[in-house]
Amino acid sequence: MLLLRLWNYxxxxxxxxxxxxxxxxxxxxxxxxxILLWDVKVQEDQMISMRLSIKGFKHLRPVVRxxxxxxxxLRKVGLPFLFNRYxxxxxxxxxxxxxxxxxxxxxxxxxxxxxTGNKELQTTQLEQSLAKHGIRTGALxxxxxxxxxxxxxxxxxxDISWISINVSGTRVRVELRERKKVPEIIPNDVPCDIIAIKxxxxxxxxATQGIEAAGEGDTVKKGQVLxxxxxxxxxxxxxxxxxxxxxxxxxxxxxxxxxxVRLTEVEKLKTGKVVxxxxxxxxSWKLELFHxxxxxxxxxxxxxxxxLSIGENLVFPIEWVTNSFYEEKLVNAHINEEDAKxxxxxxxxxxxxxxxxxxxxxxxxxxKFVNDETGLxxxxxxxCIEDIGTSKKIGGN
Amino acid sequence: xxxxxxKKKIDEGVPGKKLRERFTxxxxxxxxLVLNLPKLTIVGNGDMMIENYKNVMEYGKARLCxxxxxxxxxxxxxxxxIKEITSENIIISxxxxxxxxxx
Numbered sequence: 001m002l003l004l005r006l007w008n009y010x011x012x013x014x015x016x017x018x019x020x021x022x023x024x025x026x027x028x029x030x031x032x033x034x035i036l037l038w039d040v041k042v043q044e045d046q047m048i049s050m051r052l053s054i055k056g057f058k059h060l061r062p063v064v065r066x067x068x069x070x071x072x073x074l075r076k077v078g079l080p081f082l083f084n085r086y087x088x089x090x091x092x093x094x095x096x097x098x099x100x101x102x103x104x105x106x107x108x109x110x111x112x113x114x115x116t117g118n119k120e121l122q123t124t125q126l127e128q129s130l131a132k133h134g135i136r137t138g139a140l141x142x143x144x145x146x147x148x149x150x151x152x153x154x155x156x157x158x159d160i161s162w163i164s165i166n167v168s169g170t171r172v173r174v175e176l177r178e179r180k181k182v183p184e185i186i187p188n189d190v191p192c193d194i195i196a197i198k199x200x201x202x203x204x205x206x207a208t209q210g211i212e213a214a215g216e217g218d219t220v221k222k223g224q225v226l227x228x229x230x231x232x233x234x235x236x237x238x239x240x241x242x243x244x245x246x247x248x249x250x251x252x253x254x255x256x257x258x259x260x261v262r263l264t265e266v267e268k269l270k271t272g273k274v275v276x277x278x279x280x281x282x283x284s285w286k287l288e289l290f291h292x293x294x295x296x297x298x299x300x301x302x303x304x305x306x307x308l309s310i311g312e313n314l315v316f317p318i319e320w321v322t323n324s325f326y327e328e329k330l331v332n333a334h335i336n337e338e339d340a341k342x343x344x345x346x347x348x349x350x351x352x353x354x355x356x357x358x359x360x361x362x363x364x365x366x367x368k369f370v371n372d373e374t375g376l377x378x379x380x381x382x383x384c385i386e387d388i389g390t391s392k393k394i395g396g397n
Numbered sequence: 398x399x400x401x402x403x404k405k406k407i408d409e410g411v412p413g414k415k416l417r418e419r420f421t422x423x424x425x426x427x428x429x430l431v432l433n434l435p436k437l438t439i440v441g442n443g444d445m446m447i448e449n450y451k452n453v454m455e456y457g458k459a460r461l462c463x464x465x466x467x468x469x470x471x472x473x474x475x476x477x478x479i480k481e482i483t484s485e486n487i488i489i490s491x492x493x494x495x496x497x498x499x500x
Binding site: 023024027028030031032034036037038039040041042048050 | 452453454455456457458477478479480481482483484
């Protein structure tokens with residue numbers, strides 16, 4: 001019913017009042033002439049109001065004469081009448097047309113390029129190479145050839161293993177996966193040594209090819225040969241047979257980290273005072289609105305960017321940036337020793353865990369508190385057993 | 398004798414109409430179209446749709462008389478209003494109290 005009402009509004013209709021003795025006759029003639037009437041209401045005796053389309057109203061004259069009624073136009077409703085009223089206002093129509101054209105024009109450009117999935121590759125670098133393939137903010141949407149850009153990007157940037165480029169609205173979504181770097185593998189027929197990648201104490205050397213150059217209990221330095229691929233010949237000690245050394249070298253390694261135990265901590269408390277800076281970004285130029293330096297010294301800056309967009313995909317090159325500066329008060333808080341020590345130990349552990357490789361097995365953990373001139377330190381030492389061997393070409397680097 | 402004559406009367410009553418009615422029942426055709434009958438659809442006591450009518454005879458707030466193929470349909474109620482009227486159907490809304498068929 002709502003749809004019907006909307007349709008009627010779009011088509012336009014009139015509300016009329018019919019007066020006379022033969023109102024029924026009027027209705028019957030109307031229906032016979034296929035004039036649709038609706039909302040026929042009895043107002044008073046021999047007076048009814050009804051609604052009918054503009055076209056129907058134009059055909060009403062002979063009906064009125066036949067039924068001997070008087071018809072009074074009460075109201076004109078609908079869009080056609082509205083348009084008629086503004087017919088002379090050329091600027092209004094020009095504006096309306098301009099609006100439609102400008103919306104169309106604005107949405108036929110790319111206003112935002114979203115790149116996701118890159119870890120090592122710089123976003124700016126990716127943006128530059130995308131721009132080379134025609135995908136940049138401000139480019140005409142219809143000129144973008146995503147298929148060609150995909151192949152171009154894959155050829156150009158070897159570090160990308162997969163990339164997808166989708167244009168949705170005024171936004172381009174670029175999703176990519178980086179290629180995992182394969183460690184350099186020395187072919188089996190090339191002679192090599194196995195050397196240490198870090199300092200440690202040898203626990204076990206199992207050489208499947210080559211000669212063991214270090215034994216159990218030896219302390220080795222980074223770069224030292226552990227399994228040699230140079231095998232001296234029995235007949236002549238000065239001549240060697242070169243082989244591709246293989247094997248595993250398990251060694252104890254130690255990791256250390258220390259962290260200052262802080263008994264006082266500077267806490268930052270928000271005072272509630274805020275200074276907001278508003279900036280309007282239009283295309284590439286920025287319009288700074290009422291920027292005033294915050295009167296306080298310690299503050300935390302928060303930047304919120306809002307892009308004008310219709311839905312998710314229609315983004316316009318208009319951006320509203322709010323820079324909020326929240327005043328902060330610095331307060332020295334005392335922490336009890338126990339908590340401070342725990343916090344320091346936790347931080348030290350976290351530092352170590354970053355350094356330990358995945359294949360290492362943690363054997364022992366040590367915790368010591370050392371008093372220095374600068375203060376109390378939490379010293380954490382972790383002992384691990386891990387494979388420290390790696391192949392290296394003989395004679396190479 | 399009397400029995401026989403009685404039976405004959407029914408058969409002869411209105412032969413054309415009777416035959417038509419039987420025919421539509423046999424073929425399951427919509428009666429309102431073949432026999433030119435009005436079709437009424439009422440929702441509660443508020444909305445009513447009359448299809449296949451001839452013309453409006455009387456229209457007031459409390460009374461609406463419509464001429465149909467089988468006589469005058471009289472709708473009595475309060476605040477009756479014709480929501481829509483075309484040559485095929487009338488939609489009435491308001492409070493309907495009674496519906497009557499008269500000749």
